[in-house]
Amino acid sequence: MTNTSKMKVLIVDDHPLMRVGVAAIIDGQPKMVTVAQAGSGEEAIQLYQQHLPDVTLMDLRLPQLSGVETIRSIRRLHPQAKFVVLTTYEGDEDIHQALEAGAQGYIIKGMPFESLIQALERVHAGGRFLPVPIKRALASRTPDSDLSHRERQVLGLLATGNSNKQIGELLGITEATVKSHVSTILMRLNAVDRTQAVISALQRGLVHI
Structure with missing residues (x-):
């Protein structure tokens, strides 16, 4: 399968070792390829414009521009953009904010790498990927707890x-x-x-x- 017919993935994480490890997993899949890696939200916006990936894998903790703000910025320019959040943040508000910004998948860095592949495939196909712990955290969110x-x-x-x-x-x-x-x-x-x-x-x- 040629690169042009593979799912193109942009990885956004401020830890170089994390990016390299995730890229190795993705590039080891027959139907996926890493097209670029970004270490900040600003760089992610620039590389998204340049490569137009099928799915962007987004960490929430980034210097300056946060992951949620980066998702919003990219979706303002490209409303069809697809995102899977890969983060250490497990709080219900983190999940709520990411999904509200436009993410379609949400996984925690401690989960098996199979979850990462499943999330990318599901979101690329137009679906959502929210594992049970994520759904549980989201369900625990108190109604009317939004802060200005x-x-x-x-x-x-x-x-x-x-x-x-x-x-x-x-x-x-x-x-x-x-x-x-x-x-x-x-x-x-x-x-x-x-x-x-x-x-x-x-x-x-x-x-x-």
């Missing part, structure tokens, strides 16, 4: 140990406004205090440190 952009900013600063006063200074808002945002965050995350809210946010992938 400002609430996410406040939560991120809470997670790094800032006081209400410090958060207000960093975001240019009053301490009273910060307190209001914190109250909303606690309610949406069903948390009794700031510590519980931060633990929940880290587990679910609402924030990453």
Whole structure:
């Protein structure tokens, strides 16, 4: 089978060893070929335009532009683009955000490599690939737990140990406004205090440190 009739895959991961390992698995398949490897979201957008892969394998943790933002950017230019997320992030919010951005498959790096091949084949054929642990995590997501952009900013600063006063200074808002945002965050995350809210946010992938 010639390269032109093989499934073309773009690999996006900021770890060179990970990219090389995944490329070896893909290139070992008779019907797949790695057309390019990117180490950042910006590079992924450029290489996507250049190679127009059938499926892009996307890590979520990337320098500067995140994996979710990269998916959104590529799909704005190419709405038909297909993505399989390959990441260490297992939180329900990570999964929700990736699928909402346009990913059709989601697998964790610790899963068997057969899952990777299955995901690529299923998504290439126009389907979705969500293994049982991913579906379970997604099903556990609390309805009405969406946070606004400002609430996410406040939560991120809470997670790094800032006081209400410090958060207000960093975001240019009053301490009273910060307190209001914190109250909303606690309610949406069903948390009794700031510590519980931060633990929940880290587990679910609402924030990453």
